[in-house]
Amino acid sequence: MIKIENLVKRYGNIVALDHFNLEIEEGEIFGLLGPNGSGKTTAINCMLALLKYDRGSIRIMGREMTPDNYDVKRQIGIVMQDVAVFDELNVHDNIDYFCSLYIKDKNKRKELVEDAIRFVGLEDYRKTYPKKLSGGLLRRLNIACGIAHKPRLIILDEPTVAVDPQSRNKILEGICELNRQGSTIVYTSHYMEEVEQICTRIAIMDHGRSIAVGTKEELKSMIKTGETVTIEAVILDQEDLTDIGNLPHVFDVRYEEQRLIVRCTGAKHNLIHILGILQEKDIPFGRVFSELPTLNDVFLEITGKQLRN
């Protein structure tokens, strides 16, 4: 569906995309994950031919993507990071307007607009103007405007920014439903939980490069961390920390503000071994957590910094 090879985009001296490569298959929900400024939106804008790039190539649906490739553009739905609707048009008219940029047949469009309104759950707001909508409803309208023409490829650029949890769930469910209906989805976000929840494959971006690509399982298997154990309200000395660090499969021990964080490789019984030492030494402790690795851990191990920066 999309093939990007060695894409380079510079803004003066700043390299926004540095030999960026990506391949997305039809039917995928592909997540582009990276911190703010990692080049996600630049990559999307290059894919949509909104930006001229310095080097490389972008092929969408087997064809070179250029600003005047309207056959390809007709099959793409876009949901921009900033809400892109007309304040002067009501919900229905906004969706109808954006749908009419792709669909000329009035009757067909009428059906599609109604489908889109139902899909995002804005049935009660048909005649409402965008300024009267809450942030979540406005985002839903933004999505409806992007997907009303039932495109083969839908590109969503951070569609859940500043959205309440209820609307966020509705949006994420909707994206999965669009995928089930046959659309390929490209989803960019800096919320790793969302990407983990819905994406079939993920590319992690940093400094304009794709630093890791694969399913979430594949990405997690790339790193050393198999489990992170956190124990709160515990008082330890250096000897205790050394004993814990010497446990099998433990490769990183951190102790900050009476909080113990132990990272282990993917083996069983890590938690039991750690708690065993504490019981043996009769050390009291508070709450205990055991977490499987997240994409943040993947990002942390690969780049040495947190994804949420």
Next chain:
Amino acid sequence: MTVFKAYMKIAKKNIWLILMYMGIFIAVTVMFQAFAGDREREYTAQSVSVGVITEDRGSAAQSLIRYIGSINEVTELSDDREILQENLFYRNVEYIVRIPDGFMERCILGDEKLQVTTVPGTYSGYYVERQITNFINFARTYAAAGFSEEEISDAMEQRESAQVELTGQNGGGAEQAYAFYYRYLPYLILCVLCYVMGYILMGFRRGSLPDRMAASAVPARRQKLEGLLASGVIAIALWGICILLSVVIYGSELLDSGKVHLYFANSFALLLSALALAYLVGSLVKNSDGLSGIVNILSLGMCFTCGVFVEMDLMSSGVRKAAQFLPVYWYETVNNLLSDYKTISGNIMPEVMGGIGIQLVFAVAFVCVTLAVSKKRS
């Protein structure tokens, strides 16, 4: 025609604004027209209460009484000192003239002056005296030409009944009512076009909409063409309404003036330059507060400096020179020519066409600036 329809829908959303400015325009036109009407009345002849004591029943004396009576209110008084004083005291009359027996011989053929009494300190005495002097001078001229008393009387009657239409040197006469309408038209056109086009273009530039539109399946060129077409339709609809309104209000007075096509052409040229200016404003403003400020500055500024609200003759030469760099100045110049001249003859036509042409040049200049702004922004 997706973009075209969106332009129209946004324009339709501003219909109340258009109606409000229509209302203001009509109110301003009516107000200024009424004001101009009052001013005209200041120059009509003023009637003074004149008392006449006549001792002569000859035709020349009667002719003088009729002449004074045609302008003033004449009361014949008896020659009683007390009655005369009483009438003057109570201001029943402001001026008393005594026509002596043998008026023809003594005052017209001879040099004797008429005996008059006036209320001290009033200007009306001079006013009536001037009329009487006029009459006697004309009568003396006729007498010198050999006219008899009766003939002088007849000649004065005819002269009195003859009506002369006072016209300006250019044959335009008093300013026609529709000239006021067309004088104030720039305010309406500038305000409505700048506001409507401003709101539409601001709408299309809001947030990431330009990117969203660029990524759509409608070619950018087509989007621009549809936008231009919609702007043209909106502008022509506004012009059509203004023209229709003038035809409805002034009817045959305007249509039979022989200059209606020039009024239409002039207003159309103004429309084009205002549309181009509105496009420029719409390309620059970022929010409705900014738009409101710019539109007010532009519309009121141009209207006050270019002869819409204040006549150009009343402005200093510096202001007039500066106003020449604004299209409304040339519109008003053409408008004044059309108003001043009853027929637009060969030597005036180039001036009219020149003014219209300069407005079109302004339109082209505004378009060029708008294109430069768009290019710089993109």
